[in-house]
Amino acid sequence: MKPTACPRFGKGVKLRHDGNGSVMLLIPEGALVLNAPAAAALELVDGTRPLVEIVAAVAARFDVTADRAGEDLSELFERLEQRGLLQ
Amino acid sequence: MNEQLRPLSLLCELTYRCNLQCPYCYNPLDLRAYRDELTTGQWRSVLQAAADLGVVQAHFSGGEPTLRSDLVPLVEAAAACGLYTNLITQGTFLDDELLDRLVDGGLNHVQISIQAPQAALADRIAGAIVHDKKADALRRVLTREVALTLNCVLHRLNHDSIEEVIDYAQRLGIRRLELANVQFYGWAYRNRVALMPTLEQVRHGEDVVAAARERLHGSMEIVYVLPDYFGDFPKPCMNGWGRQFITVTPNGYALPCPAAAGITTLAFENVRDRALGDIWRDSASFVRYRGTDWMPEPCRSCERRELDWGGCRCQAYLITGDPGVTDPACSLSPDHASIASLREETSGAEPVYRRA
């Protein structure tokens, strides 16, 4: 996924917030439990925000370099894209 | 018990009625015993109780769930509880009107099954002329805002067409394909001699799937459910008894696994008599094989005990008569020889069609 791409969720993909603060990605036939940075990133996915902006926001919020956050998140977004969970 | 234990998934078997007669169906043989179905209101309470327990996904299946006239309100009720909703259907009743009402009601995912990629074979397996209707339903779902999985159960009668199933899915533009080797419960267990794939078919299937996964990487996800009697270790059935899944049968029995009703040595409890949460936490039927304390050897001291949870209780019961032993599908099980003989029992027997 290019840094300028604006990801959006595939059909049948839903973020779910539980009372205790945990966040899951609900997908056909399963649920992925997300760590805090992944959850923060996916909360910003709306089809209009480019990946770079999502990365920058997560980097600022978790106090890591944009490079570091970019690496982790690109890998996650790539994986989700390949499974059709992000477009 | 462990306080953290929380069910994630509820399988609502709304009815066992069905207009098809697949001989591979895992539904129970005594279908008529399930005709006293829960009411709409009772299903709503089940959904709410499940959501309160922490369940995140509701699957509507059966039988054929679209035969229930209250399917749409039940999907709406599940969505209103915050549940992810999944409809598991053979698609013959999924017309534009029903589909629109379901999607408007908050349906997230549809799984449609075909019996084979060719109409003649598919209709022969289904015991009805329905294959072309399913293709229409699949095309219809693809145009809607809902996720779609195509499912095909594989067995000796259609295993040689595995490549054609993948082509069929590709032609339609399916993104997610589930190729499920038949699991031997209910009618499928009764028909196991006719349905048992040959070792050749199983090996060929693995090669085809591996090649297709590589070729279709990024455009189609292929879920391949391994055959029951061919591996060295059993499947991690339900991810452990009473750990993540609850099934509720058409007449209200809460089960740790859809095939569990066949285990006559356990007393299952009904949501008409007892709250779902109490059944989940305390019912002897759920507690009996939960975790690892119940395990006999060789599971008890095995490194894999929290990977596969000793395999499947229903399979242990069907094959040995005792649900509390190591799944005979495991190569370490003292009963493993019976799996080999079942596997090799592949005469040309005709399957019997599912009927009430």
Ligand SMILES: C[S@@+](CC[C@H](N)C(=O)[O-])C[C@H]1O[C@@H](n2cnc3c(N)ncnc32)[C@H](O)[C@@H]1O
């Ligand atoms: C029992 S069916 C009920 C839903 C619907 N009537 C249908 O067949 O699609 C639920 C799902 O299990 C699959 N299935 C049925 N019998 C099976 C078996 N013995 N082993 C594995 N999957 C099976 C079906 O293809 C379907 O996807």
Ligand code: SF4
């Ligand atoms: S597997 Fe076949 S017979 Fe069984 S419920 Fe589904 S369509 Fe009906």
Ligand code: SF4
């Ligand atoms: S002995 Fe039990 S725990 Fe070990 S692999 Fe076999 S079934 Fe699994």
